[in-house]
Structure formats: structure tokens, C-alpha cells
Amino acid sequence: MAEPRSVVVETQDLAKMYGDGDAIVALDGVNLRICAGEFVAVMGPSGSGKSTLLNLLGALDRPSHGVCRVAGQDLAHVRDLDRFRSKTVGFVFQLHNLIPTLTALENVEIPLQEERMTDAARRQRAMGLLGLVNLSDRMHFLPAQLSGGQRQRVAIARALANNPSLVLADEPTGNLDSKSTDEIMDLLKKLNREQGTTFIVVTHNPAVARAADRVVTLRDGRVLRDERIENVYLEDLREFKETALGHALVDGDIPSDLSALGLDKLAASIGQLLRTV
Ligand SMILES: Nc1ncnc2c1ncn2[C@@H]1O[C@H](COP(=O)(O)OP(=O)(O)OP(=O)(O)O)[C@@H](O)[C@H]1O
Ligand SMILES: [Mg+2]
Known part of the structure; x- marks a missing residue:
């Protein structure tokens, strides 16, 4: 029998309100369990709470109530949130926020600065990561000298630098054409298969969601559907x-x-x- 997979994300009644008297309910009682190695797409209309959910899972924001556990840690009790953000999760956003004055290689090295490793080892690891995303020939280029898809691949290499348990991607292909979108999705799937990294990817694009093994659909801050795509004929x-x-x-x-x-x-x-x- 297969080993039971460990749970990477568990939320209980997760809720987030904003505004005066909590007038805006961004998330409203979300219960999710995501296991190691899953590739989950999060869909839903604009304003349904997708980014809010990702921000809570990545400890970029705090819930109004409910519990959020990531890699076995209850985020309400994590002392060093900076460490959590840099060690446990990797972020990929639509605006890849690479540092414009640093080369691709230097951008990927940033999350490794805190690691106790020699400069040479750090460089080696960053080069390996850029190889993984097929950018070995562009490592000394500045972000402005790269295409949108290439920049996004640098951002993915950077997100993977610390071997995170979980990669959170908010519309990682949002500003890319369909060819680059396919390339990025193929890459994320490859990393998911080969490295066993767990991915949660917010997307509006049904073609992107089709690459996932599970699609969680939010509406008005609630989980409307949570479907495993085991049946390709569904x-x-x-x-x-x-x-x-x-x-x-x-x-x-x-x-x-x-x-x-x-x-x-x-x-x-x-x-x-x-x-x-
Ligand atoms: N900082 C904030 N202050 C007030 N309201 C907010 C804030 N962030 C989000 N909201 C509200 O919470 C709701 C959910 O927003 P969220 O950004 O999670 O939606 P989304 O599903 O990611 O939408 P999109 O597809 O447009 O990115 C929206 O109604 C939004 O206006
Ligand atoms: Mg959003």
C-alpha cells in the first residue's frame, strides 16, 4: 500500500474580514486539506478571495479567525514569520518583482543569503536552479533584458531556492501569451513531479487549471467546489x-x-x- 501522504496545508474555518466593522468578508469559513505533492489550482471570479487565501497561507496576512496550519505549523504561533516565509513557502506572483539592478543569477541568490553556505556554494545552487528552469544561458542578464516568460522562470527558480514545502503562485501566467503560459505550466508540473513540491496556483485560465490534479473554486469567500481531476473524462x-x-x-x-x-x-x-x- 502507498504511504499516507503528509498534510502540507490545513485550514479550519478560515476567515478574513476587512474594513469598518468587518464590512468586507473576503474569506468566509474555508476548510481545506492539501497533501504533499498535490498540484492545486484555485479558481473563482474576481473578488472571490483567491489572493486573500494565498496571503494567509503564506503568512503575508493574518486571518480574522480560524486556523491555518502549513507544514505542521500553526501560523498563529509561528514566532519568526520572516523565517517561515523564507524557508517553508516560495512565492511566485504575476508581477515577478525581481530586483531590476541584479542579474537573474543574483536574484535567485537572494533567498540563499541567510543560508550558512559559502559564496561559491550559493552561486552553485543558484546556477543549478536556473538550469532547472532552462535559463543557464541567461543567468547574467538583467530582468529588463529577459522576456516576460523568462522573468517568470527566474521568479520560479527564486521561489524554489530554499526547497520550500509549498509554492504559492498567484496568477503566475497572468501576463503571458499562451506559448509562455504552456511553458511555465509544463515547468511547474515537472517540478511537481520530479521534486515532489506542492503547488497552489491561483488562475483564471481553464487551460492552466487543467494541468492541476485538483481544482478548488471559491465564490464569495467560500469553497464552492473542490474537485480532484482523477477522471480525465469528467x-x-x-x-x-x-x-x-x-x-x-x-x-x-x-x-x-x-x-x-x-x-x-x-x-x-x-x-x-x-x-x-
Ligand atoms: N486590503 C484590503 N482591504 C479591503 N478589502 C480588501 C483588501 N484585500 C482584499 N479585499 C477585498 O476582499 C475581497 C477578496 O479579494 P481578493 O484579492 O482575495 O480577490 P481575488 O479572488 O484574488 O480577485 P482577483 O481575481 O480580482 O485577483 C474583495 O472584495 C476585495 O475587495
Ligand atoms: Mg487576486
Whole structure:
């Protein structure tokens, strides 16, 4: 039997309010459990609380109430939050906030400054990370000399510098064309598979979400859906459900031409299946 996977993220009744008298409810009782090695996409309309959730998980902000545990630590009781942010989580944002006056290599070295390692070892590790994101030939370039996709790859290498348990990415492909988007997603999936890094990626892009093994959809600060994409046919079934024949089968109306072929039982089973998707 497979080993049970460790839980990397656990939230209980997580809530965040803003404004006078907590007028704005950004998150409203979110319960999530995410295991090591999962690749989770977070979707939902603008203002549904996606970034707020990421900010709480990364300890960039504090919840109004509820519990948030990351890598076994209750964030309310973490003494050294700076250390937590630099050791346990890696952040990738849409605006990659690379330091413009530093080269790609120097940007990736920043999170390693606190590590007790020699300058040579630090450089070696940063070079290895840039190799991982396929940018060995650009390591001495400044951010302004890189394309948007290349800059995002530097940001990903930087996020991985300290071997974080969890990478939080807020629309990491938001400002990229579809080719660069595919490249970044392929890279994140590769890192997820090969390094076992856990990813939580906020996205509006269904193509990006399709790369995930689980999609959490927020609406008005609540989890509207939490789906594991184990069945690759799920989306196809949903599409079929919305057709005239799909609607009929869901309602248990077996079209006469199917009956004539003796397919009543099969049609009824498909109807039953469609009611569950
Ligand atoms: N610092 C803040 N002060 C007041 N309200 C805030 C603050 N940050 C977020 N909100 C509100 O909380 C709600 C959730 O915002 P959040 O940024 O999490 O949404 P989102 O799902 O990331 O949206 P988008 O897809 O547009 O990025 C919104 O109504 C927003 O206006
Ligand atoms: Mg957002």
C-alpha cells in the first residue's frame, strides 16, 4: 500500500474580514486539506478571495479567525514569520518583482543569503536552479533584458531556492501569451513531479487549471467546489450533460431510437452517471 501522504496545508474555518466593522468578508469559513505533492489550482471570479487565501497561507496576512496550519505549523504561533516565509513557502506572483539592478543569477541568490553556505556554494545552487528552469544561458542578464516568460522562470527558480514545502503562485501566467503560459505550466508540473513540491496556483485560465490534479473554486469567500481531476473524462461528461441528449438522459427520458436498439438499460446508466457530474 502507498504511504499516507503528509498534510502540507490545513485550514479550519478560515476567515478574513476587512474594513469598518468587518464590512468586507473576503474569506468566509474555508476548510481545506492539501497533501504533499498535490498540484492545486484555485479558481473563482474576481473578488472571490483567491489572493486573500494565498496571503494567509503564506503568512503575508493574518486571518480574522480560524486556523491555518502549513507544514505542521500553526501560523498563529509561528514566532519568526520572516523565517517561515523564507524557508517553508516560495512565492511566485504575476508581477515577478525581481530586483531590476541584479542579474537573474543574483536574484535567485537572494533567498540563499541567510543560508550558512559559502559564496561559491550559493552561486552553485543558484546556477543549478536556473538550469532547472532552462535559463543557464541567461543567468547574467538583467530582468529588463529577459522576456516576460523568462522573468517568470527566474521568479520560479527564486521561489524554489530554499526547497520550500509549498509554492504559492498567484496568477503566475497572468501576463503571458499562451506559448509562455504552456511553458511555465509544463515547468511547474515537472517540478511537481520530479521534486515532489506542492503547488497552489491561483488562475483564471481553464487551460492552466487543467494541468492541476485538483481544482478548488471559491465564490464569495467560500469553497464552492473542490474537485480532484482523477477522471480525465469528467469535463467531457459535463459538456455532454449540457446537450439535448444529455438533458434527456439526466431526466430519464430514453429517446425512442435508443430504445429501438435495445439500449434502454445503457442509456439509463449513462443518465445516472451524468446526474453525478
Ligand atoms: N486590503 C484590503 N482591504 C479591503 N478589502 C480588501 C483588501 N484585500 C482584499 N479585499 C477585498 O476582499 C475581497 C477578496 O479579494 P481578493 O484579492 O482575495 O480577490 P481575488 O479572488 O484574488 O480577485 P482577483 O481575481 O480580482 O485577483 C474583495 O472584495 C476585495 O475587495
Ligand atoms: Mg487576486
